Amino acid sequence: MTAPASLSLGPVVGALRPISLDELVDRASLLTRLDRKYMLPVRELPLVVGGLGAGVGARVLEMGGERDFGYRSVYFDTPELDGYLRTARRRRRRFKLRVRTYLDSGDHYFEVKTPGPRGTTVKQRIPYDGDSRRLTPEARAFADDVLAGAGIDSAGFRFVPTLITSYRRTTLFLPASDSRVTVDTGLTWALPDGTGLGTPDRAVVETKSGRAGSEADRLLWSLKHRPVPLSKYGTGLAALRPGLPAHRWLPVLRRHFPNPPHVPTDPLTPTGPHVSTDPHTPNDPHALHGSAA
Numbered sequence: 001m002t003a004p005a006s007l008s009l010g011p012v013v014g015a016l017r018p019i020s021l022d023e024l025v026d027r028a029s030l031l032t033r034l035d036r037k038y039m040l041p042v043r044e045l046p047l048v049v050g051g052l053g054a055g056v057g058a059r060v061l062e063m064g065g066e067r068d069f070g071y072r073s074v075y076f077d078t079p080e081l082d083g084y085l086r087t088a089r090r091r092r093r094r095f096k097l098r099v100r101t102y103l104d105s106g107d108h109y110f111e112v113k114t115p116g117p118r119g120t121t122v123k124q125r126i127p128y129d130g131d132s133r134r135l136t137p138e139a140r141a142f143a144d145d146v147l148a149g150a151g152i153d154s155a156g157f158r159f160v161p162t163l164i165t166s167y168r169r170t171t172l173f174l175p176a177s178d179s180r181v182t183v184d185t186g187l188t189w190a191l192p193d194g195t196g197l198g199t200p201d202r203a204v205v206e207t208k209s210g211r212a213g214s215e216a217d218r219l220l221w222s223l224k225h226r227p228v229p230l231s232k233y234g235t236g237l238a239a240l241r242p243g244l245p246a247h248r249w250l251p252v253l254r255r256h257f258p259n260p261p262h263v264p265t266d267p268l269t270p271t272g273p274h275v276s277t278d279p280h281t282p283n284d285p286h287a288l289h290g291s292a293a
């Protein structure tokens with residue numbers, strides 16, 4: 001049985017200097033950024049994280065004495081999967097909608113992601129207060145407004161929940177380039193009916209920087225890792241619904257999940273009332289938790 005990633009990564013992360021949320025948001029906001037995603041065996045994480053700590057003085061986000069945090073995202077798409085298909089077919093006007101929950105704090109946000117210039121990703125979001133089986137009128141209006149700004153007429157779209165993801169995330173800050181790296185472990189994909197797929201032996205490492213590769217990218221390249229076309233939404237939906245067109249994500253699925261371990265999950269349940277923070281305050285984590293998605 002594979003040891004939990006948190007056990008193998010914990011000592012290495014524990015040796016890094018911490019950085020507060022306020023300082024991280026101030027120095028590495030990057031809502032518009034170039035994301036590079038890598039799929040790594042969990043056993044290689046200590047080498048990568050330890051190398052960044054020793055080589056470039058990486059620091060780790062720490063809040064309330066904790067250094068890794070739980071995430072849950074409910075993705076919304078049309079019943080015809082317009083968002084998925086536009087991405088699978090590499091259309092310029094593509095989009096991604098999700099309700100993201102920070103499990104440790106209980107905060108919820110509705111996020112809309114659209115392509116930016118020259119391969120970048122633009123994420124816009126608002127606090128969310130509603131159940132996760134349907135979008136609130138406020139969220140729907142926000143989505144229509146953001147999508148219209150990206151040249152997408154969504155007036156005739158009906159959005160329904162199509163995929164749920166959950167994972168643990170550790171966020172690193174690289175001082176020399178004011179960039180960041182996220183390390184996601186324990187990724188689970190699930191359809192709203194509860195059909196699920198776990199990835200216990202793999203981690204998703206994402207670098208978030210400007211056009212030039214960061215120190216983390218150069219370290220990963222030196223270890224023979226290359227960016228892969230990975231989308232938590234696209235790859236997960238392709239794995240759980242094999243009849244969908246998925247040429248873009250097939251190399252990742254074939255290499256890393258030739259015999260994917262299916263896991264039982266709970267079907268989609270409502271999200272209860274909560275109090276969300278204002279995304280414009282210095283303590284809002286909106287500037288550091290990005291896609292991967």
